[in-house]
Amino acid sequence: MDFSRRAMLGAMGGLAVGGSIAAMSGNVIAAPAAPEMTGGKDGLFDQQYGLFGWKAHKIDDVAGAMDVAYKGYWYKGLGCGYGAFYAIVNDMAKKYGAPYNTFPYSIMEMFKGGFGDWGTICGALAGAGAAFSLFYGRNESKPMVNELFRWYEKTAFPIYNPGEAAQGFKGDLPTSVSNSVLCHISVSRWSYETKIAANSKQRSERCGRITADVVKKAIEILNAKIDAGKDWKGALGKQESVTQCGACHSKGKMADNVKGNMDCTPCHSGSDHVQNKFVNHP
Ligand code: HEC
Ligand code: HEC
Numbered sequence: 001m002d003f004s005r006r007a008m009l010g011a012m013g014g015l016a017v018g019g020s021i022a023a024m025s026g027n028v029i030a031a032p033a034a035p036e037m038t039g040g041k042d043g044l045f046d047q048q049y050g051l052f053g054w055k056a057h058k059i060d061d062v063a064g065a066m067d068v069a070y071k072g073y074w075y076k077g078l079g080c081g082y083g084a085f086y087a088i089v090n091d092m093a094k095k096y097g098a099p100y101n102t103f104p105y106s107i108m109e110m111f112k113g114g115f116g117d118w119g120t121i122c123g124a125l126a127g128a129g130a131a132f133s134l135f136y137g138r139n140e141s142k143p144m145v146n147e148l149f150r151w152y153e154k155t156a157f158p159i160y161n162p163g164e165a166a167q168g169f170k171g172d173l174p175t176s177v178s179n180s181v182l183c184h185i186s187v188s189r190w191s192y193e194t195k196i197a198a199n200s201k202q203r204s205e206r207c208g209r210i211t212a213d214v215v216k217k218a219i220e221i222l223n224a225k226i227d228a229g230k231d232w233k234g235a236l237g238k239q240e241s242v243t244q245c246g247a248c249h250s251k252g253k254m255a256d257n258v259k260g261n262m263d264c265t266p267c268h269s270g271s272d273h274v275q276n277k278f279v280n281h282p
Pocket of ligand 2: 182241242245246249257258260261262263264265266267268
C-alpha cells in the first residue's frame with residue numbers, strides 16, 4: 001500500500017518519488033508512470049492504485065460542498081447517495097484532477113431511497129461512507145462511519161436551508177429525530193410526526209437538505225481524520241441501547257445472535273409503532 005500511494009502521488013503530480021516517509025506525508029516528489037496495479041496471486045484482485053490507495057485531501061470549503069451536495073441530490077434525480085459522494089470527491093477532483101475525476105459517480109444513484117427505493121440505509125450516509133472507503137480500510141473507516149451514523153441517529157433533521165435556491169420547496173421544514181440510520185424509519189417517522197406525505201416534494205426537499213447536512217458532518221470527520229492520522233477516534237460513544245443489549249447479545253456473550261450497531265430502541269422497545277398492525281388495524 002505504501003508503494004501504491006507513492007505511485008499515485010507520482011501519477012497525479014508528475015513528480016519523482018523521494019523517501020517513503022516524505023511520500024506518505026504527502027510531500028510532493030517525482031516519478032510517474034502508470035498507476036500501479038496491486039492484487040493477489042494470479043492477477044486476482046488487481047486494483048489500480050492498490051486497495052484504498054487514493055489519498056484523502058482536506059476540504060476547506062464546507063459551505064461550497066454542502067451546496068454541491070444539495071444540488072447533486074436534485075441533479076437528474078440522482079439522489080442522496082450521489083449528492084453526498086459527489087460533493088466530497090469532487091472537491092478533490094477540482095483541485096487534483098485524476099484519479100478523483102475518473103470515478104463513475106453515477107454508480108451512487110443506487111443508494112437513492114435507501115438503496116433502489118428499498119428504504120434500507122439512508123443513501124446520504126451510504127454515499128459519505130463509500131467516500132471514506134476510497135481512502136481507508138475498515139480499521140480506519142469504521143470509526144469514521146460510527147461517528148457519522150451515531151450523530152445521524154440523534155440529530156433533528158433537516159438543518160440546512162438553501163433559501164431561495166431551494167429546488168423542491170422553499171422555506172423552513174419541520175424536523176424530527178429518527179434514532180435510526182434506515183431510510184424507512186428516518187422518512188416515516190418524519191412523515192408521521194410532521195403529517196407531510198412521504199411521497200411529497202417537501203419530503204424530497206427534506207432529504208436534499210439532509211444530504212447537505214450529512215456532507216457537512218462527513219467533512220468534519222474526514223478533515224479531523226486527516227489531521228490526526230491512523231489513531232483518530234470519534235467523540236461519540238455507542239448508543240445506550242447498543243451497550244445495554246450488547247451486554248448479552250454481542251460477540252462471545254450468552255446470547256450471541258446480534259450483529260450491528262444500530263440503536264435497538266425503534267424496533268425492540270415495544271412502542272405503539274411496532275405492535276402488530278395485521279390485526280385490528282384500520
Ligand atoms: C442479561 C442478558 C440480556 C440482556 C441485557 C438482553 N438480552 Fe435479549 N435475550 C437474552 C437471552 C439469554 C435471550 C434468549 C436467547 C435464546 O433464546 O437463544 C434473549 C432473547 C432476546 C430476543 C429474542 C427472543 C424474545 O424474547 O423476543 C430479543 C429480540 C432480544 N433478546 C432483544 C434484546 C434487546 C433489544 C435487549 C436490550 C434492550 C436485550 N435483548 C437485552 C439475554 C439478554
Ligand atoms: C430496524 C429495526 C431493528 C433494529 C434497529 C434492531 N432490530 Fe433486532 N430484530 C429486528 C427484526 C425485525 C428482527 C426479526 C424478528 C423476527 O424474527 O420476527 C430482529 C431480531 C432480533 C433478535 C433475534 C430474535 C428474534 O426475536 O427474532 C435479537 C436477539 C435482536 N433482534 C436484538 C437486537 C438488538 C440487541 C439490537 C440493537 C443492537 C437490535 N436487535 C436492533 C429489528 C431490529
